[in-house]
Amino acid sequence: MLESVFTYAAPGLKFGRGASDEIGWDVQQLCRGEARRVLLVTDPGVAATGQPDRVADGIRSRGLEVVVFARSRVEPTDASLEEAIAFARDAGPFDAVVAVGGGSSIDTAKAVDLLLTNEGGLMDYVNAPVGGGRTPERPLLPLVAVPTTTGTGAESTTICVLDVLALKVKTGISHARLRPTLAVVDPDLTMTQPAMVTASAGMDILCHALESWTARWFADFDAKQPEQRVPYCGANPIADMWAEKSLSLLAGSFRRAVHDGSDAEAREQMALAATFAGLGFGNAGVHVPHACAYPIAGRVRDYRPAGYPDDEPIVPHGMAVVMTAPAAFAFLHDAAPERHRRAAELLGGTGEPLPTVLRRLMRDVGLPSGLAELGFGAGDVDDLVEGALKQQRLLATAPVDVTEDDLATVFRGSLEHW
């Protein structure tokens, strides 16, 4: 018997220039006026912009004490999360958590909030089989997520992504309780993103929208019992709407925001696109490009893009995701030709296939030309396929069954895009 029900949930949202000035008031509302101490989580790069201090001062002006943890790691690991948790346990108790930064700061805040409120250790809650897959039994502290990059949608989602260092695997913690209580999206905070961060994070928006828009339809899954329902329930009428609108916004603003970071209107449209895509994929799910991104990011050798911390090699998340997108959408086309045609059109294409539209956009915003430029070769394909196959939770959201051979075709088709 097939499924007939879909679910939808979202954080409260405050959107617009200046929205981040009011967070002290918002925290008090969420805490029924009883908040005294707030933990603010950010990362060193974002802290250097001065924005987290400004947010902290605004919260203090409402009579609250703020403790700042500014050592979130870009691409969190179990070790970096443990450090944040230990800091918070030591500096607590807190009444609320505020995250200011990209997906890494927001995800770090989710893990900290989880372990401040629920018993056990971090690995207990990490998705099985890597971790214990434990369900958080108690509600978390109110979490206000304030994104400073326009990409991850972490402010809307129920997942915290991390690398487990000893196992060299990227995995996550996923539960409805991890969804932030309130997303405060202030386009003014995104103006300082370097061009490559805007380009890479923007590709994350694009893939959130395209993957949720092309995900397996919710009613094509087997019927579930209520306790089996997950936040990511497949494409559905609501997620579709967010994805479509996000693609339209990207078509009008992505190139502009990358080429002129001071274009306030383009920044605002990108912030809206990121929020919309997050609200969509946060309920539908993502699939092939995201599954392929895990081993690409995890197996990086010495690639160091401009605009990111240069202390170690990194393939930024959005860049890792979009690298296989043209080949993945070529592979997935026949599952829903009309959707692929419509997506290309929403992105401003004029009749070309979706992969062509994607490659042109990647090139226009200055992304690397393919996996080869990131340091991968044909000899890495088997290894990358093995890594992608581990992301069964994501692959299950694809509109067709995805085999080892299919993934190899996708990776081989992603070495050189132009």
Added chain:
Amino acid sequence: MLESVFTYAAPGLKFGRGASDEIGWDVQQLCRGEARRVLLVTDPGVAATGQPDRVADGIRSRGLEVVVFARSRVEPTDASLEEAIAFARDAGPFDAVVAVGGGSSIDTAKAVDLLLTNEGGLMDYVNAPVGGGRTPERPLLPLVAVPTTTGTGAESTTICVLDVLALKVKTGISHARLRPTLAVVDPDLTMTQPAMVTASAGMDILCHALESWTARWFADFDAKQPEQRVPYCGANPIADMWAEKSLSLLAGSFRRAVHDGSDAEAREQMALAATFAGLGFGNAGVHVPHACAYPIAGRVRDYRPAGYPDDEPIVPHGMAVVMTAPAAFAFLHDAAPERHRRAAELLGGTGEPLPTVLRRLMRDVGLPSGLAELGFGAGDVDDLVEGALKQQRLLATAPVDVTEDDLATVFRGSLEHW
């Protein structure tokens, strides 16, 4: 200085055929597994369909005790709400409230939940100047709203509408805490709506979408302090999206659902349209047609439509709202010609002005031909205008300032639509 920020909030949503079978599980999730006793609020007409009993049995099958209050009044009054509150206080304590019915049952449940959890009396919380305008200080019990009509959007909104009998005025209680925690929209529950209920409630959907789509743009209001923000913040990019999609859904299903109530696909599309419009207007607001509906419903003489309780005269809410819509949108056209053109197009029009598209739809679904058929004449216009002017909260959401003369023109243009 003008506003730059908009806010958005929504209940969790479970949508689809069979969704109402799982409410016992949902209640336990919302109560962290600690729920024991649930109050189910419904009205006699809906109770007669057997659906509330079925929902109650489903909840009981999860080990919960359910007490049913089946005496909600269609169009609640202060007296009917007081009766429900007294019942609930007497039969409590409860861990959660479930409302099964139309907007009246859901609004009754909101008032009951408010007074089960917050001190004081009903009139303390009613909007000033009619009531005390008190702010609920404590969170309410989890409220699961299960609409059985496709119209009101009460499952998404922060307002409870009531008639204050002694003052002969329709007013409300409005606060973010009144928004249901979870909306369970099961199209199977809407199949029993009589044709006139489908037509009238459908017009409520239509006006929610059209009024939020044409409301004053959020950034055209004066800038607010955080404590001044209200759930209804004017048209904005998110509310726009819900409104547009709702209009498209109505274009494809409204006539079908009225003319063949057993058309399951049309019922599902109408349920989706109602949900979408509720999620939109629940954040943007409504204006002229809703303001005019209050005195139309309040001053009814002897109109008794098919499909509604026949113990007293009634102008159903959606019918009252749409009666002035063609004239109101003719009056408002020049404030945003492009939006009016687009709305007419989304509703399936082929170039005609929006009022023409509206009148045709009203006629096609069997609505009365105007205020005259409801028993009003030109001599009632002054009285109706006086009543509409009292709805300043709604009129402030209109895209232009609305004068006494403007309202008189709207009412006079609504006596006979064909």
